[in-house]
Amino acid sequence: MEGELAERFEEQASLQGKGKNRGGGRGGKAKGGGGPPREVAVSKALSRLLRHQAENAGIKLDREGYAPVDRVLQYGPIRSLKVTLDDIQQAVADSDKQRFSIKPNPATNPSGDESSTDPSHWLIRANQGHSIKVESEALLQPVTLDNVPPVVVHGTYFAFWPLVLESGGLKRMARNHVHCSTGLPEDQAAGVVSGMRRDAELLVYVDVRRSLEDGAMKWWISDNGVVLTEGNEEGLVPTKYFKEVVGRKEDVGVLWKDGEKVADLPPNIKARLPPGKGGGRGGRGGGRGGDRGGR
Known part of the structure; x- marks a missing residue:
């Protein structure tokens, strides 16, 4: 609903010459002065991928909405930020709204070693907010x-x-x-x-x-x-x-x-x-x- 409503509202505002607000980033600027802080950019890129773009990026989510972290790190906007496994784990820990969950990948990390630094040993998901199809019963x-x-x-x-x-x-x-x-x-x-x-x-x-x-x-x-x-x-x-x-x-x-x-x-x-x-x-x-x- 809000997307449709926002479009109607913005169209009306633009007719009055007021539709210029593009919603800039919160907080300080990233390097180059044009964007949000890096940690915010990382969190937004993760949300965009895991909620909306996984299929387009060729990343298959499992029944519970999890994606392999090694594949996530290859997603263009995340790769361009030079994101590491540590960055992803920090994004999960720092999310004030607990947007993400991360866990060991049982297929590659069957012992559940939580000290592993191998991205392929981990899975990450968005806890909610998806537009791509996920199974509610599993998620x-x-x-x-x-x-x-x-x-x-x-x-x-x-x-x-x-x-x-x-x-x-x-x-x-x-x-x-x-x-x-x-x-x-x-x-x-x-x-x-x-x-x-x-x-x-x-x-x-x-x-x-x-x-x-x-x-x-x-x-x-x-x-x-x-x-x-x-x-x-x-x-x-x-x-x-x-x-x-x-x-x-x-x-x-x-x-x-x-x-x-x-x-x-x-x-x-x-x-x-x-x-x-x-x-x-x-x-x-x-x-x-x-x-x-x-x-």
Whole structure:
């Protein structure tokens, strides 16, 4: 959803001469002054490959979404950064949202030697966020009526809310899943790590239990605690399962309650496209994900 929404929004902005934000890199500059720090570039290249480009790069993921590290190191953008096994292990360890998992490759490292410095002895995967086909059953743990998280919330933006309503709910679009969190980004002390961007402006609380009772869709949870669903047959989490939608920014109150609209966005709210959310190059739109306030 967000990719489609971002494209529409950016088109409108460009007509007004404002569509110039290409979402620059976070943090300091890499060598040459034009990009993000090297560690950020490495993490982004890994995410791009393991979530979206593995098939195009000729790298076959196993059932659980793992790729051989020696093959990953040959991926063009990673090779151009001169990435090593140590860099990859550091990227896994340093990821604040635990985006990746790494483990010994049983085919080449049957003893599970965790001190091995041979890249072919290791496998790496992205824990969620795929647009390439992976098997949910192998990659993720199912959410059932016995283990529904107390809170499941999706973060989105004022700019995208009208088109969420127009679409009838949250759509996964070209990604495999709609992403949700088990709490807010500021709840890290309570174990909430991932599933929502820190700058989300609207919180969509989803009634997962009701959707499971209705048999409407399947739900999953990743190793890093992101709650995911493919949605219904249309790839949609319908608005009837919105338990509550409430503003997180600019004193916006409750917009939706128990599957029904209770208010519109206040007229003074400006639907600005968030930084890095453009539909073109350098943004996070481009049709790759659902309404991707979650990550």
